Amino acid sequence: MNDLIREMFFPAFDNPILGQGLDAASLHVPPGRLAFTTDSYVVKPLFFPGGDIGSMAVYGTVNDLAMVGARPLFLSSGFILEEGLPMETLWTVVQSMRLAAEKAGVTIVTGDTKVVDHGKGDGIFINTAGIGVLEHSLEIGPSQVRKGDKILVNGDIARHGVAVLSVREGLEFETHIDSDSAPLADLVATLIRAGIEVHCLRDLTRGGLASALVEIAEQAGLSIGIQEKLLPCRADVKAICELLGFDPLHVANEGRLVVFVPAYQAERALELMKAHEQAQGAALIGEVTAADCRGQVIMRSLIGGNRIVDMLSGEQLPRIC
Amino acid sequence: MNDLIREMFFPAFDNPILGQGLDAASLHVPPGRLAFTTDSYVVKPLFFPGGDIGSMAVYGTVNDLAMVGARPLFLSSGFILEEGLPMETLWTVVQSMRLAAEKAGVTIVTGDTKVVDHGKGDGIFINTAGIGVLEHSLEIGPSQVRKGDKILVNGDIARHGVAVLSVREGLEFETHIDSDSAPLADLVATLIRAGIEVHCLRDLTRGGLASALVEIAEQAGLSIGIQEKLLPCRADVKAICELLGFDPLHVANEGRLVVFVPAYQAERALELMKAHEQAQGAALIGEVTAADCRGQVIMRSLIGGNRIVDMLSGEQLPRIC
Numbered sequence: 001m002n003d004l005i006r007e008m009f010f011p012a013f014d015n016p017i018l019g020q021g022l023d024a025a026s027l028h029v030p031p032g033r034l035a036f037t038t039d040s041y042v043v044k045p046l047f048f049p050g051g052d053i054g055s056m057a058v059y060g061t062v063n064d065l066a067m068v069g070a071r072p073l074f075l076s077s078g079f080i081l082e083e084g085l086p087m088e089t090l091w092t093v094v095q096s097m098r099l100a101a102e103k104a105g106v107t108i109v110t111g112d113t114k115v116v117d118h119g120k121g122d123g124i125f126i127n128t129a130g131i132g133v134l135e136h137s138l139e140i141g142p143s144q145v146r147k148g149d150k151i152l153v154n155g156d157i158a159r160h161g162v163a164v165l166s167v168r169e170g171l172e173f174e175t176h177i178d179s180d181s182a183p184l185a186d187l188v189a190t191l192i193r194a195g196i197e198v199h200c201l202r203d204l205t206r207g208g209l210a211s212a213l214v215e216i217a218e219q220a221g222l223s224i225g226i227q228e229k230l231l232p233c234r235a236d237v238k239a240i241c242e243l244l245g246f247d248p249l250h251v252a253n254e255g256r257l258v259v260f261v262p263a264y265q266a267e268r269a270l271e272l273m274k275a276h277e278q279a280q281g282a283a284l285i286g287e288v289t290a291a292d293c294r295g296q297v298i299m300r301s302l303i304g305g306n307r308i309v310d311m312l313s314g315e316q317l318p319r320i321c
Numbered sequence: 322m323n324d325l326i327r328e329m330f331f332p333a334f335d336n337p338i339l340g341q342g343l344d345a346a347s348l349h350v351p352p353g354r355l356a357f358t359t360d361s362y363v364v365k366p367l368f369f370p371g372g373d374i375g376s377m378a379v380y381g382t383v384n385d386l387a388m389v390g391a392r393p394l395f396l397s398s399g400f401i402l403e404e405g406l407p408m409e410t411l412w413t414v415v416q417s418m419r420l421a422a423e424k425a426g427v428t429i430v431t432g433d434t435k436v437v438d439h440g441k442g443d444g445i446f447i448n449t450a451g452i453g454v455l456e457h458s459l460e461i462g463p464s465q466v467r468k469g470d471k472i473l474v475n476g477d478i479a480r481h482g483v484a485v486l487s488v489r490e491g492l493e494f495e496t497h498i499d500s501d502s503a504p505l506a507d508l509v510a511t512l513i514r515a516g517i518e519v520h521c522l523r524d525l526t527r528g529g530l531a532s533a534l535v536e537i538a539e540q541a542g543l544s545i546g547i548q549e550k551l552l553p554c555r556a557d558v559k560a561i562c563e564l565l566g567f568d569p570l571h572v573a574n575e576g577r578l579v580v581f582v583p584a585y586q587a588e589r590a591l592e593l594m595k596a597h598e599q600a601q602g603a604a605l606i607g608e609v610t611a612a613d614c615r616g617q618v619i620m621r622s623l624i625g626g627n628r629i630v631d632m633l634s635g636e637q638l639p640r641i642c
Contacts, residue, residue, distance in 0.1 A: 020538060022462050023523065024358035025386035028508040031352050037345035038397035038432045038450055068343035076359035078448045080401070112360045112448075127399045127433075127451030129359055134347065141343050177552060203344065219342060221509065319437060 035070035050178030054096035066185035069130030082121035104183035142220035150266035154279035161251035182255030217295035227287030355393035371499030375417035387506035391453030403442035425504035463541035471587035475600035482572035503576030521581035538616035547607030
């Protein structure tokens with residue numbers, strides 16, 4: 001274990017804080033409010049088109065920090081390895097984490113590795129926790145959402161779930177579908193720096209767009225209306241979802257978020273997003289239609305009907321993240 | 322999953338930060354340096370005499386923060402649950418975490434839960450990450466250790482490993498052995514507040530006292546001498562270790578640490594420790610005998626011989642923490 005740490009983790013995540021080799025990392029953080037979050041990653045398989053468990057474990061936690069408007073600074077990483085895991089597999093995952101951390105501008109400063117017996121794990125599970133700093137005075141969250149707010153999404157939905165499923169189930173499609181896995185903190189920072197009064201943010205992971213919107217509607221006690229014709233979703237992804245009986249609204253994404261902004265800033269926010277690498281396919285998909293209610297999400301369908309959007313009970317796709 | 326979070330985790334870990342239900346917790350921390358650490362817990366079985374995976378996941382991470390002299394403030398908790406886990410088991414573990422967090426004075430402010438298929442996990446794995454604040458100007462770590470420093474331990478060694486093993490292997494002893502699992506941050510704070518110039522701290526978990534001392538000797542490039550006759554270890558624990566072919570020096574502890582202090586303060590530090598709930602069995606076990614060397618640990622045995630203390634290669638007891 002000592003050799004593993006010295007020869008694999010220390011060089012890969014090379015930085016002076018981790019290199020101290022202490023029980024806890026000692027950090028200098030800017031004064032002010034901090035954000036703190038954690039996620040475990042159990043995606044199956046470990047590698048999928050457009051990503052792997054390593055990059056996902058970095059981006060996922062970075063994105064959770066970004067959803068409260070924080071600038072991500074530091075990550076921890078905890079590995080649970082199954083006995084018999086090929087070291088090349090671990091190496092590949094660790095290198096992917098290193099690259100993802102560079103891309104997202106975070107430093108992995110502390111870590112831990114445990115090994116469980118064969119048949120008591122599944123290759124690699126990773127937990128990352130993250131610390132970010134809040135460098136603005138906005139409160140971002142469901143409580144800030146107001147009637148009339150416009151809702152933007154940063155690109156086409158449902159790709160991550162379909163990409164993972166395709167390799168897991170050995171499905172072959174005539175088309176190539178990459179996960180949308182990506183870091184979103186810079187996109188959020190771009191909006192805030194430009195003076196957009198971001199009211200609420202949420203990344204569209206497990207449970208998809210539907211879960212994110214229903215959660216916000218319920219937490220804030222307001223009604224949301226979206227339009228199916230405005231929802232960006234690739235035709236091939238939509239076709240595969242139809243074939244498999246999935247609703248793209250419920251399929252997980254890893255690099256997608258919704259942004260709630262005041263109506264008067266919606267156009268400007270959309271422009272800023274489209275100019276950003278992580279939101280070129282951004283779209284306005286709906287608005288907040290009523291406040292002070294029980295909270296629900298209604299989608300106007302392509303044929304003009306109204307449909308209540310629900311959270312799924314149970315998991316549509318287990319181990320997608 | 323939403324129900325699980327609402328009905329089990331939120332009430333158990335009840336606090337306003339967690340209750341916000343955001344992707345990341347927003348924290349106010351005192352200005353200054355922070356400490357950050359993580360550990361995953363895969364102990365088998367989940368419940369053992371004197372503790373369980375829940376209390377351990379809190380104390381273990383709290384203790385890692387304490388080992389750099391930090392006051393623990395906030396924890397994250399990430400659960401990986403195996404499908405089919407009885408909900409009562411999870412409930413018991415969560416209640417144990419709640420009590421342990423109260424006892425250790427930390428707040429669980431953010432969390433995550435993943436479920437893996439039956440046979441791909443082992444009941445419950447828990448990751449906790451922790452944030453603490455450094456409220457003193459001491460640098461604590463191997464680099465601060467000096468020739469002549471005295472080495473103190475806060476109680477009898479090897480109980481945790483033997484306690485876990487006894488239930489795992491279904492061994493029945495005529496004696497009752499509880500794990501030493503306990504939070505150590507208050508003990509460390511007591512020493513620092515009293516003006517003890519703590520040079521180095523390390524908790525004696527996986528790999529036991531031997532690994533902790535060898536790591537410090539190697540990291541600092543100094544030699545350490547300890548005396549077997551000064552090592553606190555219960556006679557029944559020692560007898561069981563002998564029977565099973567284990568060396569108590571290598572057996573894991575969960576509430577034990579070594580403290581390196583300047584010689585002139587050793588007596589005072591020992592007094593302070595003995596007056597503290599978590600160190601009533603404290604003892605001076607040795608000293609730093611040479612600096613600027615390759616670094617090794619020598620133990621003078623009961624019969625007067627000198628033995629080089631090594632780290633074990635491989636794990637003596639897998640899944641002990």
